[in-house]
Amino acid sequence: MVTQEPIFHIEDIETVVDNQWQVVGENPAILLDPTTQPIGWTKILFVYQSEPSIMLNPVLSFYKNGERTRIRLDRDKQGLVSHVVKLPPEAIDLRIELLGVRGRFTMGRAEFQNLTRKKSFLAVLLQAIRSWRALAKTPKGVPGGGVAGRTLRYVKRNGIRALVIRLKQAFGQGVGAELLAGRRLADYEALCHGWSLHKEDFERIKSKITEIDEPPIISVVMPVYNPPEKWLRQAIESVLDQAYPYWELCIANDASTQSHVAEVLNEYAHADNRIKVVRREKNGHISAASNSALELAAGKWVALLDHDDVLHPAALFCLADQINKQPNVQFIYTDEDKIDENGVHFQPHFKPDLNKTLLRSQNYVNHFVAVERLRLEKSGRFRSEFDGAQDYDLFLRCTEKLSPEQIAHIPLPLYSWRTTKGSTSADAGAKTYAEKAGRQAVETHLLRLGIKAEVTIGAAPTTYRVKYELPSERPMVSVVIPTRDGVSHLRKCLASLEEHTTYPNYEVVIVDNGSAERETLDFLKSQAQNPQISILRFPGEFNYSAINNAGVNAAKGSIVCLLNDDTEATTSGWLSEMVGQLWQPEVGVVGAKLLYPDQTIQHAGVVTGIGGFAGHGHKHATRSDHGYFARLTVAHEVGAVTGACLLTTRKLWDQIGGLDAENFKIAFNDVDYCLRARQAGYKVIWTPYAELLHHESKSRGLDLSPEKKERLNKEGQALQARWGEQLLLDPAYSPNLSLDTERFELADKPRFSPPWAPARSS
Numbered sequence: 012m013v014t015q016e017p018i019f020h021i022e023d024i025e026t027v028v029d030n031q032w033q034v035v036g037e038n039p040a041i042l043l044d045p046t047t048q049p050i051g052w053t054k055i056l057f058v059y060q061s062e063p064s065i066m067l068n069p070v071l072s073f074y075k076n077g078e079r080t081r082i083r084l085d086r087d088k089q090g091l092v093s094h095v096v097k098l099p100p101e102a103i104d105l106r107i108e109l110l111g112v113r114g115r116f117t118m119g120r121a122e123f124q125n126l127t128r129k130k131s132f133l134a135v136l137l138q139a140i141r142s143w144r145a146l147a148k149t150p151k152g153v154p155g156g157g158v159a160g161r162t163l164r165y166v167k168r169n170g171i172r173a174l175v176i177r178l179k180q181a182f183g184q185g186v187g188a189e190l191l192a193g194r195r196l197a198d199y200e201a202l203c204h205g206w207s208l209h210k211e212d213f214e215r216i217k218s219k220i221t222e223i224d225e226p227p228i229i230s231v232v233m234p235v236y237n238p239p240e241k242w243l244r245q246a247i248e249s250v251l252d253q254a255y256p257y258w259e260l261c262i263a264n265d266a267s268t269q270s271h272v273a274e275v276l277n278e279y280a281h282a283d284n285r286i287k288v289v290r291r292e293k294n295g296h297i298s299a300a301s302n303s304a305l306e307l308a309a310g311k312w313v314a315l316l317d318h319d320d321v322l323h324p325a326a327l328f329c330l331a332d333q334i335n336k337q338p339n340v341q342f343i344y345t346d347e348d349k350i351d352e353n354g355v356h357f358q359p360h361f362k363p364d365l366n367k368t369l370l371r372s373q374n375y376v377n378h379f380v381a382v383e384r385l386r387l388e389k390s391g392r393f394r395s396e397f398d399g400a401q402d403y404d405l406f407l408r409c410t411e412k413l414s415p416e417q418i419a420h421i422p423l424p425l426y427s428w429r430t431t432k433g434s435t436s437a438d439a440g441a442k443t444y445a446e447k448a449g450r451q452a453v454e455t456h457l458l459r460l461g462i463k464a465e466v467t468i469g470a471a472p473t474t475y476r477v478k479y480e481l482p483s484e485r486p487m488v489s490v491v492i493p494t495r496d497g498v499s500h501l502r503k504c505l506a507s508l509e510e511h512t513t514y515p516n517y518e519v520v521i522v523d524n525g526s527a528e529r530e531t532l533d534f535l536k537s538q539a540q541n542p543q544i545s546i547l548r549f550p551g552e553f554n555y556s557a558i559n560n561a562g563v564n565a566a567k568g569s570i571v572c573l574l575n576d577d578t579e580a581t582t583s584g585w586l587s588e589m590v591g592q593l594w595q596p597e598v599g600v601v602g603a604k605l606l607y608p609d610q611t612i613q614h615a616g617v618v619t620g621i622g623g624f625a626g627h628g629h630k631h632a633t634r635s636d637h638g639y640f641a642r643l644t645v646a647h648e649v650g651a652v653t654g655a656c657l658l659t660t661r662k663l664w665d666q667i668g669g670l671d672a673e674n675f676k677i678a679f680n681d682v683d684y685c686l687r688a689r690q691a692g693y694k695v696i697w698t699p700y701a702e703l704l705h706h707e708s709k710s711r712g713l714d715l716s717p718e719k720k721e722r723l724n725k726e727g728q729a730l731q732a733r734w735g736e737q738l739l740l741d742p743a744y745s746p747n748l749s750l751d752t753e754r755f756e757l758a759d760k761p762r763f764s765p766p767w768a769p770a771r772s773s
Contacts, residue, residue, distance in 0.1 A: 599693025602652025
């Protein structure tokens with residue numbers, strides 16, 4: 012048996028029932044301390060039971076080479092957890108994480124059993140088969156369900172060799188069943204099932220509609236040109252199937268040449284007087300056709316639908332509900348997914364809340380969008396010169412003068428984008444003309460706002476880089492570098508600044524926190540001769556926040572750059588890029604792209620709420636990865652950035668009081684600073700165009716000394732106490748994405764409740 016120690020928000024209730032525990036906070040976890048921890052393939056066994064409505068399968072997690080691995084454990088209906096997993100020799104900090112559990116639960120003592128290679132391989136296959144069977148229900152109308160059907164479809168798409176490679180990967184990585192069963196797709200199928208409407212949901216929606224004083228009429232605008240009859244009918248039927256009845260479907264037939272188009276449109280127009288159709292005599296392409304459809308619109312709101320896409324049955328109700336809850340709203344967008352020719356939903360895009368920096372980098376709002384008709388008319392209709400990115404141009408014009416309170420995001424995939432061969436939904440590079448039009452849309456947007464910048468095509472398809480023009484008089488940047496006997500790193504750091512920093516007006520403030528080694532002292536003495544560098548002595552205990560505060564107090568610049576001594580600048584424009592971002596209105600903090608020496612991601616923005624506190628999104632991705640919907644390739648707003656390279660204005664620093672040296676001496680001080688900046692109304696930006704190396708060791712593991720563990724927990728609890736639920740509501744992240752990993756994976760349980768869901772009991 013294994014000793015079990017509750018480490019996060021759990022109390023042992025020995026007086027009630029043996030092995031019963033009480034959860035007293037968020038993200039409960041139990042530390043496993045096996046004195047004879049097995050290495051290699053192992054079966055873990057224990058009993059776990061809690062209230063059925065809140066019980067998710069527990070997660071086994073451990074650190075290996077500085078990265079935490081998490082594996083969802085199999086549990087049967089009786090509560091027996093039995094899972095085969097490969098534990099590497101480097102595994103430390105072995106935990107059982109109990110996601111979603113509240114109140115009391117029962118967990119027996121964990122037992123580990125060593126397995127031979129043959130037995131472990133068979134066990135992995137059995138786990139995969141059970142998972143396949145559990146997930147074998149296929150959407151209605153899709154052939155080839157069941158284990159055999161899924162396997163055959165996989166082999167047909169990818170070949171036998173791919174299946175064999177997948178089997179080898181699954182076994183080699185030690186997470187077999189998850190990989191073999193295709194968990195990522197399966198997880199989304201489960202989420203889709205949870206968002207489907209049942210009879211009682213329609214009844215609740217009907218009741219909620221009666222509570223709206225003036226239900227808005229929503230005009231769904233649909234330009235049509237030669238879509239396949241099947242997809243055209245499905246698009247129209249998805250509007251007819253709406254649970255919200257106050258709509259009109261405004262269709263412009265853009266001189267389609269296929270006879271079935273006019274026949275289908277006339278059929279539906281005669282069947283339902285809410286469907287309006289106009290036929291254009293000459294094909295004018297998508298902008299002209301969309302404007303013709305707009306001429307038919309009489310509703311207070313306009314929503315956009317392509318001629319082969321489909322809406323969720325609650326899509327229009329969700330819009331009306333948001334309008335009712337947020338009377339000043341003028342622009343609404345939702346999440347979306349894709350739908351293939353077999354009706355299978357996949358590749359959901361779970362979007363952030365309003366992120367104007369991201370919107371200048373890519374059309375992330377895309378589908379489903381609704382605009383108040385008066386706002387649309389004031390902004391101007393579709394413009395043919397932007398065909399290919401006509402919606403992007405419209406969205407930029409509609410949102411650029413709105414406040415955040417006038418823009419709403421509904422984090423539900425209410426729109427499904429049809430994928431067919433050659434469509435932009437199947438391949439963003441299939442219509443390269445869209446990139447040129449999109450670039451022009453961003454350029455004219457910036458021109459209207461009086462912002463001087465150069466717009467270029469980004470690294471990922473249909474993305475853009477905005478390179479802001481710096482002020483003619485470059486503000487001074489004070490680079491504050493704390494150090495203590497780290498001369499080997501500090502020497503490289505300063506040399507890289509001299510070699511790669513083209514920004515002309517900066518100083519370096521080195522804060523020496525009590526260095527004692529002769530080599531370090533001699534180096535600091537030599538650097539003091541450089542008029543661009545000043546040395547500040549700050550002896551005493553290591554308090555990262557206090558050290559940086561002292562450095563900033565001694566700085567001369569109107570801009571402050573916090574920089575770790577184990578970083579190296581690698582691109583010449585890194586500081587100019589960060590200053591350009593910081594110089595934009597409402598921006599208060601800017602962070603950089605930090606790479607480990609092996610060229611994998613160390614920092615690409617902080618997601619608050621991960622692990623209960625905060626984590627680095629996309630950590631350990633490769634340098635060339637595009638990331639979640641190209642996030643690693645574009646500048647965008649984030650929840651926070653790391654203090655290892657953080658740019659901020661001296662004005663904001665003084666306004667919110669710098670780093671909190673009392674509550675966050677070592678950890679989370681940067682996260683807390685960014686949260687306070689956002690609370691004061693400023694944006695936090697991450698840019699991939701400022702790139703540095705960070706020599707923080709990937710292989711150092713987790714320091715679990717009792718003193719440091721206690722400090723980390725204390726500072727984490729201070730972060731939770733100060734920010735509460737706000738930590739879990741990072742506007743740059745999605746409530747449909749997991750807070751258990753740093754990889755933008757699907758959440759086991761979304762943190763957003765659909766408006767048609769039954770009210771939760773308090």
